[in-house]
Amino acid sequence: MLYTFVPVLLLRTLIAGSAMSILVACAAERPAQATPSMPQQQEASTGTVLAVSNEPDIAVPQQSFDEWRDSFRLEALQAGIPAELFDRAFAGVTPDPSIISADRSQPEFTRPVWQYLEGALSEQRVSGGKRLLNQHSATLDGIETHYGVDRNTLVAIWGLESSFGQIMGDKSVIRSLATLAHEGRRPGFAKSQLLAALEILDHGDIDADQLRGSWAGAMGQTQFIPTTYNTHAVDFDGDGRRDIWNSSADALASAAHYLQASGWKAGQPWGFEVALPTEFDYALADSSIRKPLAEWRRLGLANLPAGNDDATASLLLPAGYRGPAFLILDNFRAILRYNNSSSYALAIGLLSERFDGAGKVRASWPQGEQPLSRSERLELQERLSNQGFDPGAADGIIGGNTRSAIRSFQQQLGWPADGHPTQELLGRLRAEP
Known part of the structure; x- marks a missing residue:
């Protein structure tokens, strides 16, 4: 989701709207800190990154970082950020090369869904979730009553997002977002998140040296991006601060608030x-x-x-x-x-x-199937387009347009039209004149 910097009133409108596109880094993917993806409008075919290939080099920004920071300072002050707060937050901040490296990397290979689920549903995560459901039962009672979101779902999100608060990212959010706003692939989006991060500091929920998260700016036990934090984080423990880093009550209630706003229906199964x-x-x-x-x-x-x-x-x-x-x-x-x-x-x-002893998949997974790599997904889209179908932009993301194009091609072949990308399908496209 890309934004460009616009006048203050419109910017604040965009920031509020972008809260409904939350970025999260899935702790199920990693024993150590992972590289999360930026917010996406379409979903990738499967989840976990196994290997990474770098995209072609991107042009060096026209402005130096110092020039960009000074220009952004004027914009931030116009948006209501106090000058003293801005200067304190940016004191000693320099670009972080590791952030740009992460931003310009795209996954080449992905795990099939059954392997992803095997890691996400590990016995360690299940047993940890059961223990925490008991430990935080009183807090979860209150959250369920207030937001109508069931506790098991909240604890599952807690487990996958940050391994129950153990893996939250330890990079300076200000430095990460400033780096991305200066020379990242989505500078407009990063700038809106950076302004939102400064608003968090201005609100007094946390100090600048404690405002830490993933390389892309996702924060806390529930991995909120700054705009989502500003619109949906809550102070559930009543200490006067919305602390999704150190308060599990605030983190879980904030996730519940977000799901409630996203259309959660109490009492209905997923x-x-x-x-x-x-x-x-x-x-x-x-x-x-x-x-x-x-x-x-x-x-x-x-x-x-x-x-x-x-x-x-x-x-x-x-x-x-x-x-x-x-x-x-x-x-x-x-x-x-x-x-x-x-x-x-x-x-x-x-x-x-x-967590309740259910959740077992009965049918078998096609475990002999090898998922398409990113390069192969790009090739699939290009070949579909060449055959007169419309998969949308060739970006390696298997979203709704690509699945629709796959179905049309499958129907032309007389195959089951499930819209699923396979090696067999790519091979058949390669055989087309």
Whole structure:
């Protein structure tokens, strides 16, 4: 999501709006600090980074860092940031080369969803979550009552985002965002986040030397970006500060507040695994298609729970028609607002159930299938475009446009039109004239 710097009133409007596109760094991916992705409008095909390849060099900024900082200082002061606060926050701040290196790196290889889930749903994470559910039961009672978001989901997010507060990132948020605003790939977005970070300091929730997070500016036990913090962080423990770094009550309640604002429905499941009938139209596995549960039953889907017939659901095939199938409801979509990856949202849903002894996937995963690398996803998009389909920009991201183009090509071939990118599909495209 890209923003350019605009006059103060419009900037504040953009900042408030950008809160609904939260950036999070998934602790399920790493025993040590990972490289999170910037906010995305489409989801990648699968989750974990196994290897990294650098993109071509990007032009050096026209301004020096000092020139950029002085220009930004004027803009920040016009937006209401006190001069003394700005100077204190930027004292000794220099660009961080490691931030630019991380920003210009893109994952070449990704884990298949079943391997991602294996790490996300580890026994250590499940047992840790169970222990913390008991330890923080009184606090979670209050959060559930106030926001209507169930405790298991909140603790699952806590576990995947920061390993229950153990891995939050230790980089200066001001330095990271200043570096990205000066010469990152998304300078407008980084600048809006940097201004929001200065507003956090101005509010007095935390001191500049404690304002720390991931390389991209995600912060605290729930990995909020600064704009999301400003609009959704809450002081749930009543100490007068919204402290998502040191207060698990504030962090969990802030996540609940965000999910509530994202459309969470109390008492409704995130979704459930289903069985599909033979001769099923796999083109219905499209996130844009929502049908009442009663309609999915009429289409022959099995293992749906009783009740909620009017609730609308979409069909998710995270590994294509050869793998498990899930019907996903509004709460799954709320989790996607937290992190726009179906693998992540599925992990949250299943982990929340594992705390109660459920959350086991019944169907088999196509474990012999090798996912496409980033280079192969780019090639797939280019070849689809050359064949007259419209996958959108060739960016290596398998989003809605690309899945729609894949379905059209699969239908032309007479294959199951599940919209899932595979090596077999790429091979067939390579054979086209």
